[in-house]
Amino acid sequence: xxxxxxxxxxxxxxxxxxxxxxxxxxxxxxxxxxxxxxxxxxxxxxxxxxxxxxxxxxxxxxxxxxxxxxxxxxxxxxxxxxxxxxxxxxxxxxxxxxxxxxxxxxxxxxxxxxxxxxxxxxxxxxxxxxxxxxxxxxxxxxxxxxxxxxxxxxxxxxxxxxxxxxxxxxxxxxxxxxxxxxxxxxxxxxxxxxxxxxxxxxxxxxxxxxxxxxxxxxxxxxxxxxxxxxxxxxxxxxxxxxxxxxxxxxxxxxxxxxxxxxxxxxxxxxxxxxxxxxxxxxxxxxxxxxxxxxxxxxxxxxxxxxxxxxxxxxxxxxxxxxxxxxx
Amino acid sequence: xxxxxxxxxxxxxxxxxxxxxxxxxxxxxxxxxxxxxxxxxxxxxxxxxxxxxxxxxxxxxxxxxxxxxxxxxxxxxxxxxxxxxxxxxxxxxxxxxxxxxxxxxxxxxxxxxxxxxxxxxxxxxxxxxxxxxxxxxxxxxxxxxxxxxxxxxxxxxxxxxxxxxxxxxxxxxxxxxxxxxxxxxxxxxxxxxxxxxxxxxxxxxxxxxxxxxxxxxxxxxxxxxxxxxxxxxxxxxxxxxxxxxxxxxxxxxxxxxxxxxxxxxxxxxxxxxxxxxxxxxxxxxxxxxxxxxxxxxxxxxxxxxxxxxxxxxxxxxxxxxxxxxxx
Numbered sequence: 001x002x003x004x005x006x007x008x009x010x011x012x013x014x015x016x017x018x019x020x021x022x023x024x025x026x027x028x029x030x031x032x033x034x035x036x037x038x039x040x041x042x043x044x045x046x047x048x049x050x051x052x053x054x055x056x057x058x059x060x061x062x063x064x065x066x067x068x069x070x071x072x073x074x075x076x077x078x079x080x081x082x083x084x085x086x087x088x089x090x091x092x093x094x095x096x097x098x099x100x101x102x103x104x105x106x107x108x109x110x111x112x113x114x115x116x117x118x119x120x121x122x123x124x125x126x127x128x129x130x131x132x133x134x135x136x137x138x139x140x141x142x143x144x145x146x147x148x149x150x151x152x153x154x155x156x157x158x159x160x161x162x163x164x165x166x167x168x169x170x171x172x173x174x175x176x177x178x179x180x181x182x183x184x185x186x187x188x189x190x191x192x193x194x195x196x197x198x199x200x201x202x203x204x205x206x207x208x209x210x211x212x213x214x215x216x217x218x219x220x221x222x223x224x225x226x227x228x229x230x231x232x233x234x235x236x237x238x239x240x241x242x243x244x245x246x247x248x249x250x251x252x253x254x255x256x257x258x259x260x261x262x263x264x265x266x267x268x269x270x271x272x273x274x275x276x277x278x279x280x281x282x283x284x285x286x287x288x289x290x291x292x293x294x295x296x297x298x299x300x301x302x303x304x305x306x307x308x309x310x311x312x313x314x315x316x317x318x319x320x321x322x323x324x325x326x327x
Numbered sequence: 328x329x330x331x332x333x334x335x336x337x338x339x340x341x342x343x344x345x346x347x348x349x350x351x352x353x354x355x356x357x358x359x360x361x362x363x364x365x366x367x368x369x370x371x372x373x374x375x376x377x378x379x380x381x382x383x384x385x386x387x388x389x390x391x392x393x394x395x396x397x398x399x400x401x402x403x404x405x406x407x408x409x410x411x412x413x414x415x416x417x418x419x420x421x422x423x424x425x426x427x428x429x430x431x432x433x434x435x436x437x438x439x440x441x442x443x444x445x446x447x448x449x450x451x452x453x454x455x456x457x458x459x460x461x462x463x464x465x466x467x468x469x470x471x472x473x474x475x476x477x478x479x480x481x482x483x484x485x486x487x488x489x490x491x492x493x494x495x496x497x498x499x500x501x502x503x504x505x506x507x508x509x510x511x512x513x514x515x516x517x518x519x520x521x522x523x524x525x526x527x528x529x530x531x532x533x534x535x536x537x538x539x540x541x542x543x544x545x546x547x548x549x550x551x552x553x554x555x556x557x558x559x560x561x562x563x564x565x566x567x568x569x570x571x572x573x574x575x576x577x578x579x580x581x582x583x584x585x586x587x588x589x590x591x592x593x594x595x596x597x598x599x600x601x602x603x604x605x606x607x608x609x610x611x612x613x614x615x616x617x618x619x620x621x622x623x624x625x626x627x628x629x630x631x632x633x634x635x636x637x638x639x640x641x642x643x644x645x646x647x648x649x650x651x652x653x654x
Contacts, residue, residue: 018585022466043587098654099647119654126460128654129638130597133453135653136614136641137607139349185600258345258610260370264602266610270457271598273512275591280464283585283593287463307639307649311456314463322634323425326462327446327455 002293004286005062005086006031007055007078009040011246012091013068015282017043023286025316029061059085064289066090080104083303084112087292089285091121098124106303115296116303120288121281122272123147127252129306130270134254138266141256144182146174146195150248150277158223159200162216164208167236169243171199174250185255185265198229203239248277287314329620331613332389332413333358334382334405336367338573339418340395342609344370350613352643356389386412391616393417407431410630411439414619416612418448425451433630442623443630447615448608449599450474454579456633457597461581465593468583471509473501473522477575477604485550486527489543491535494563496570498526501577512582512592525556530566575604614641 004020006013009031020028021044030048033040037049050058055065065086069075071094079090083105092101098119109116119125123145131143152172159168178195181188188194200217204210214231217224234243251271258264274280288306291313295304312319331347333340336358347355348371357375360367364376377385382392392413396402398421406417410432419428425446436443446452450472458470479499486495505522508515515521527544531537541558544551561570578598585591601607615633618640622631639646 015585018587019466022585095654098650102650124654126464132638132642132649132653133614136617136638137453137610139346139610183600258342258349258603258606260345264606266602266607267598267600269596269598271594271596273510273594275593276585279585279591280593283464283466287460290463305650305654307646307654308637310635310637311459311463312634315459319634320426322459323429323632326458327422327425327451327632327634 001025001027002290003027003029003061003063004289005029005055005058005065006068007052007065007082008068008074009033010068011278012282014043015276015279016066016068016286018279019282019286023316025290026286030058055082056085062086063293064089066285066289076101079116079118080108083108083114083116087115087296089117089120089289089292091281091285092119093121093124095124102303110302113301115292115300117288117292117305118303119305120285122284123250125284125306127250127270130252132307134268138254138256138268140262141254142187144253145250146179147250148172148174148196148248150250150274151246155198155223158220159202159217162213164205164213165202166205167203167239169201173197173199179251182253182255183267183269185267187255192226193228196227198224198227200229200231201239201243202231202233203236204233245275246277247275249273290314290316328352328354329617330354330356330388330390331616332356332382332385332392333395334379334392334409335395335401336360337395338605339609341370342603342606343393343395343613345606346609346613350643352617353613357385382409383412389413390620391416393612393616403428406443406445407435410435410441410443414442414623416444416447416616416619418608418612419446420448420451422451429630437629440628442619442627444615444619444632445630446632447612449611450577452611452633454597457579459634461595465581465583465595467589468581469514471580472577473506474577475499475501475523475575477577478573482525482550485547486529486544489540491532491540492529493532494530494566496528500524500526506578509580509582510594510596512594514582519553520555523554525551525554527556527558528566528570529558529560530563531560572602573604574602576600617641617643
């Protein structure tokens, strides 16, 4: 049994708890939180909840610590700190800061003789992996990533900060026409506006100026101004009924050419459709936690990403079984 | 520069020659053939062509030998034989015999201190990889593989063996309704007939009995009897004009559930659409040839499959570059 700890218990941490239950070779040992442990309710109440400060007391009881904090402020500190004492997996997703995060985790993991696996999930994660592999196969080609239809937490938060907004959810939606052109191998050049639209569902406070809210959303720089945005005002009941979930998904597509005269077109698409973004992300993370543990058992140390993990390490099955049944 | 040899020069060998041209860190050193080398015309006439018997004279000039023979009789002998002297990559695709082939290549590669990479291409190959990864992520789920629309060489050959048939091409076509049900996460149970249809384009000899030919095709056991098959008789001109290519493709789909009450559905699809089956297969093989070479340089020996290769080994770029630009 691989003994897992969860560090941070929000949507992702809960998803990790559920994913561990689906994997028979794993056991959740403890959850660590910065809140009062008494106030954290797990799916399985028999699992211990400790304060985050007590994590280092458990270095002998935990094979892999899965970090479920945010990329903005939590993970840049937490992952390097814990990587010295545990094999760790995180889902750090601030693309521009990955090289710096990698370096910090690498030195900590090496110091502790552990494996630190960063930026695991679907983007970065499975999407990155598919970008890399498709690039290596179709050398002469173009990459496209479409996100959605799905909830952008950041954009939903931005709407909620507007005066008079009680609740809001924003869906990022790929433009079907653009998606079809890419799938046909037409290699279009697409602007931001041509790739995605943004659909907002807003619950306004009583008496709020709806025109002002709609205008503030549509003109918000970085978040909405560069997109075709639609704003729908709905009741609280409708919001709870139809917009409670956290679905997401998207496609990574590469189209390329081969042949003596580049006459043959090929398209590779990796597409995911997810009812629950955090539960899917957690499922990816848990598979990679197995890999981190097994690699460390074999003597590997230091920071790694999905690029560095041979796929067989993700599976509890033997190489023989995999070759016989899945190759 | 990674120095490549090609052993066997048919459609796949030609595809490998073209793929090497797209990769700046590789060089094609020589092609080996069992035919008279004078009769083998390469895309690049400046590359040397030798008789297959002379391959072992070139052990110092070739870093990776890519085997492009058939799985029925060529590769079971050729790959273990050459694996003792070269790093090798093959596309062995007789699923049932992979364990035996693996064992033979493994002992030869280990004896020679080389890496032998088998069953590389798209199925087995990229499809296997996606089956494995999707299984590890969505533990509670179902697998589906759809092939096509594309040319089945084996089925086309079977039609050509019928008396009165001058030429023929058979397309395997996924049933759109089944594909949609799978993509919707409905987890249907599908019979052979419900998953694929078979479309045949046949050029008959003058005066041949078309009804007999059509009946022989549609009732052929193993090949056609279990499918809804359509037979189209066409002229030689139309055959040459519309059916000269070797397109193929398909989808590997896994749908699964997560959540406290299995309430969240997820679908992962890996889909390829190929104008040229052999050129795409060759492009995959060439990327894995890079991995075989690099692994052997690091001291790895023995037989491996796509399951054993960390994706970063497929790319000529450094880990730093990959993390910065593709993660």
